[in-house]
Amino acid sequence: MSKRKLTRQQAWRIEKIQKERLDRAARHKETVETLLDAGSLGNEQSGRIVARFGKQVEVVPVDALGQPQGDAVRCHLRANLTNLVTGDHVVFQVADDAGIVTAQETRHNVLERPDSRGVTKAMAANIDQLVIVTALEPAPQPELLDRYLVATEVAGIPPLIVINKVDLMRDSDVNQNFLAAIKNLYQLIGYPVVETSTKESGGLDALIAHLKDKSSVFIGQSGVGKSSLVQALLPEEDIRVGHLHKQTRLGRHTTSTARLYRYAGGGSIIDSPGIRDFGLDQISRTDVEFGFIDIREHAGNCRFRDCRHRQEPGCAVLDAVQKGLVSKRRLESFQRILETLSGGNA
Numbered sequence: 001m002s003k004r005k006l007t008r009q010q011a012w013r014i015e016k017i018q019k020e021r022l023d024r025a026a027r028h029k030e031t032v033e034t035l036l037d038a039g040s041l042g043n044e045q046s047g048r049i050v051a052r053f054g055k056q057v058e059v060v061p062v063d064a065l066g067q068p069q070g071d072a073v074r075c076h077l078r079a080n081l082t083n084l085v086t087g088d089h090v091v092f093q094v095a096d097d098a099g100i101v102t103a104q105e106t107r108h109n110v111l112e113r114p115d116s117r118g119v120t121k122a123m124a125a126n127i128d129q130l131v132i133v134t135a136l137e138p139a140p141q142p143e144l145l146d147r148y149l150v151a152t153e154v155a156g157i158p159p160l161i162v163i164n165k166v167d168l169m170r171d172s173d174v175n176q177n178f179l180a181a182i183k184n185l186y187q188l189i190g191y192p193v194v195e196t197s198t199k200e201s202g203g204l205d206a207l208i209a210h211l212k213d214k215s216s217v218f219i220g221q222s223g224v225g226k227s228s229l230v231q232a233l234l235p236e237e238d239i240r241v242g243h244l245h246k247q248t249r250l251g252r253h254t255t256s257t258a259r260l261y262r263y264a265g266g267g268s269i270i271d272s273p274g275i276r277d278f279g280l281d282q283i284s285r286t287d288v289e290f291g292f293i294d295i296r297e298h299a300g301n302c303r304f305r306d307c308r309h310r311q312e313p314g315c316a317v318l319d320a321v322q323k324g325l326v327s328k329r330r331l332e333s334f335q336r337i338l339e340t341l342s343g344g345n346a
Ligand SMILES: Nc1nc2c(ncn2[C@@H]2O[C@H](COP(=O)(O)OP(=O)(O)OP(=O)(O)O)[C@@H](O)[C@H]2O)c(=O)[nH]1
Pocket: 164, 165, 166, 167, 168, 196, 197, 198, 199, 220, 221, 222, 223, 224, 225, 226, 227, 228, 229, 240, 241, 242, 243, 244, 251, 252, 253, 254, 255, 256, 272, 273, 274, 275
């Protein structure tokens, strides 16, 4: 931003906003302390964070197996618990109409992603499966899919690739070919791929087969139909879905917060806000090499240990591309991701 002088009105507004923030923080601290002092808090219970709103969270009680049970409660957070995200397991206590989270249990894993300013933030915790949703519209971005896959390999969370809106391919050869190409490629690499449609009966069957007793997070570009899928899986919920922009055919960022739902078939589902890009800023070259499992398989056989797989003699990866064992598009995607790493260490 330029260093222009603030007008009196702007300065006044900034001061007002800061005061409001301080007031809110003070009120929050007071509420938490009152609740803790009250002595009227109920027993400690195990719960799971359903959603996060600033300094408050919604918590759902869980049974001995960690399965959500009953209604969610709005809770305040003890001052030391500022990092909680959707999916965290916690201990909480309820007073009359408010609750307080008093402890956080150890996380098994955490999914991080950069926010709009590029700062890495935890998005969801304790996940068994990342459901990466793509669709025939908005136009799929294979490189974005590759970035997600690197993130899942690095986080150690198994992915499931979903191609949604397959009803749109019925009358389009282009879509049909595209779908077949994506499906073949990723299945050959070893990833499970399913096709879905929320507009056709039986359109979710292939997906349902993968959800039971797991904690799944739905991620993907805005507008691919994550919320539509979750709504179709959980008809008793009331979930907001948005239309694509008329001209650009892009999503409108309808979902604003990651939210966990109980899955009636056993397990839970987290719907998350769509993203345009999935930066891998905090990731190293080694992580990217690890994250492309098809390239990793051959990279160990390159003549040079620090081979970049560009034009080096004895490069086993280039050789594998020649032989059709590794997709040329995946190698290009790999090189492009390395070029965008911060520090330019490609
Ligand atoms: N043709 C077709 N349209 C679908 C299907 N699933 C969802 N849509 C449409 O896609 C649009 C976007 O759906 P959403 O569920 O809001 O997408 P989202 O991925 O949750 O988007 P964000 O919350 O913005 O990230 C809506 O107009 C849906 O009706 C499908 O299987 N077929």
